[in-house]
Amino acid sequence: MSILSETHKIVTLNEFIINSQKGFDFATGELSGLLHHIGLAAKIVNREVNKAGLVGILGAAGSNNVHGEDVQRLDIFANLHFHKAMRNSEFCGGIASEEDDDCVIYEGERARNAKYVVCIDPLDGSSNIDVNVSIGTIFGIYRRISPVGQPCVEKDFLQPGNQLVAAGYIIYGSSTMMVYTTGTRVNGFTLDPSIGEFCLSHPDIKTPLQGSIYSINESYQSQFSDGVNRYLAYCKEIEPFTGRPYNSRYIGSMVADVHRNLIKGGIFAYPATKDNPQGKLRLLYECNPLAFIVEKAGGMATDGKNRILDIQPTNLHQRLPTYLGSTAMVRKAMQFVQGEE
Numbered sequence: 001m002s003i004l005s006e007t008h009k010i011v012t013l014n015e016f017i018i019n020s021q022k023g024f025d026f027a028t029g030e031l032s033g034l035l036h037h038i039g040l041a042a043k044i045v046n047r048e049v050n051k052a053g054l055v056g057i058l059g060a061a062g063s064n065n066v067h068g069e070d071v072q073r074l075d076i077f078a079n080l081h082f083h084k085a086m087r088n089s090e091f092c093g094g095i096a097s098e099e100d101d102d103c104v105i106y107e108g109e110r111a112r113n114a115k116y117v118v119c120i121d122p123l124d125g126s127s128n129i130d131v132n133v134s135i136g137t138i139f140g141i142y143r144r145i146s147p148v149g150q151p152c153v154e155k156d157f158l159q160p161g162n163q164l165v166a167a168g169y170i171i172y173g174s175s176t177m178m179v180y181t182t183g184t185r186v187n188g189f190t191l192d193p194s195i196g197e198f199c200l201s202h203p204d205i206k207t208p209l210q211g212s213i214y215s216i217n218e219s220y221q222s223q224f225s226d227g228v229n230r231y232l233a234y235c236k237e238i239e240p241f242t243g244r245p246y247n248s249r250y251i252g253s254m255v256a257d258v259h260r261n262l263i264k265g266g267i268f269a270y271p272a273t274k275d276n277p278q279g280k281l282r283l284l285y286e287c288n289p290l291a292f293i294v295e296k297a298g299g300m301a302t303d304g305k306n307r308i309l310d311i312q313p314t315n316l317h318q319r320l321p322t323y324l325g326s327t328a329m330v331r332k333a334m335q336f337v338q339g340e341e
Contacts (some may be wrong), residue, residue, distance in 0.1 A: 013039050013178065013189045013198035020182070030091040030115050031141070031166060035180065037092075038118075038139060039198055041085035042170040042178060045078045045123070045137065046191060049172045074129050075099055078122035086118055093117050093144055093152035096316055098285040103316060105151050116165070117144050117156045121285040123167075125253025134173035136255025140289035141166040157316060161288030161309035169255050169290065179183065179205070179259065179293065186262075186297040202263075207297040210328040211265025214246045215257040223273035231336035254281070258290050258324065262297060267325035267333060271304070279303070279321035283313055287322050300330040304337045 011019075017032045059207040059210050079099040086092040093114035096103040098121040105111075118141055125135040139157045143165050148246040168180025176191040178198050188202030221229060235246045249266070251257050257268050272279050281287050291301030301308040301324035311320065323330050323337070334340075 010192075011200040011281055013200075016187065016189070031182065034086075034089055034118070034141060035166065035168075037085040037089040038082070038168070039178060041082045042137060042176075042198075043191065043196065044081050045204040046170075046172055046176045048074065048077055049129075049135070054132045068248050075123045076127045082120055082122050087111075088318070090114065091116055094156065096284060096318075097122060098259055098282055103152075103154055103157050104263055105153070107151070112149055112151055114152075115148060116142055117142050119157055119284045119288070121206055121282070124255045125251075128251075128253050133251060133253060134171055134256040135253050136172060136259075137170040138255060138286055138289050139168055139293065140164050140284070154316070157284065158313045160312050161283075161292055164288065164292045164309075167289035167292040169259070169293070171259050173256065173337045176188045177201070177203065177259070179262075181291075181293055181296045183296065186293055205262065205297050207262050207294065208265030208326055209298070211261060211267070211326040212243060212246050213252045213261055213264060213266030214269070214329070215248075215261060215266060215325075216269040216271070217252070218248070219249055220271075220273050225277060225337070227337040227339055228271045230267075231333050234332075234336065254286060254290070258294070260326045262294065262299070263338060265326045265329075267323065267329040269333065271337075272303040272321040276319070279319045281319060281322045282321050283308075283311060283318045284316060287320060287324075291324055292325045298327065299325055300327040300333060302330060304334065 014036055017035055021029065021032050078099055083095060086095050090110045091114050092106065093111050094103055094105040094117050096119045118139060121138040123135055124138050128135055142156065142159050144152055145152045146156050165182060166182045168178060170176065170178045177188055178187040179186060186205040187200060188205055189198035190201040192199050212323050237244055261268055270279065270281050294301050295309065295320055303320045304323060323333055
């Protein structure tokens, strides 16, 4: 084999999953199969995202989800197809989706014997659909804690993030990428439209300890705590030794903001506000999966007081303040938020 062919060998998502499974004597293929089905559903959603304006599924659907937010037509489409993919797999006992009021427990013998459940935000940042801004899917996979052989129950989904067996996101942007981890390395796969396969493009992602980007919606500054506002002022100060002021970059699509900061180094923050004192982001569908990925890439994730992955969920749609990204930046932010600066 030539040096060129060795250097440019293409590794597809399915090949990578199968090869990774070989390293575990106890692996039986269920988790690998589940990840394969998530990748398949992502391809279907990606296809519709790319032609959404042509097929009449852009825009609001005229209803609200459980959080009181406008439901976009593509939200409904994505939720439907991830449900189909999980139901048709042999490995998922049920799914908790940001778009559904309650968890959906699948019926049948295969579902009763499935070892895993999935928490998912089918289309994060969907308010940006109409203006062609990057959006994404976020997922977390848990091993069920109820007895196998019976239908799953709600407590299977209400597990802290430190019990995740896998988590990932798909970003639909200038290119489509799937980034996931099973608890060891974080790997990124870019969809090659010419062959219809996700191909390994970002192996073993490590987020920088220190970055230069802060991502926060500063339009809420009047509703932030004094500590958060002091941190924002710190980010804008000129400091020759650290390179501040930092760069403000806020897309308004959590997947896109977190993905950029994961690669380049930075902090993403969605603090509590006077109107939302418990925070706005969802623990199960957004915070836990992304915190799991960020930590496995060497970063840090907190709600301002506690490690996000150690928080015990109390309900399916629980919200909390969120700070995650490069460890040094998150720690510095916490000094201001906790009143130590």
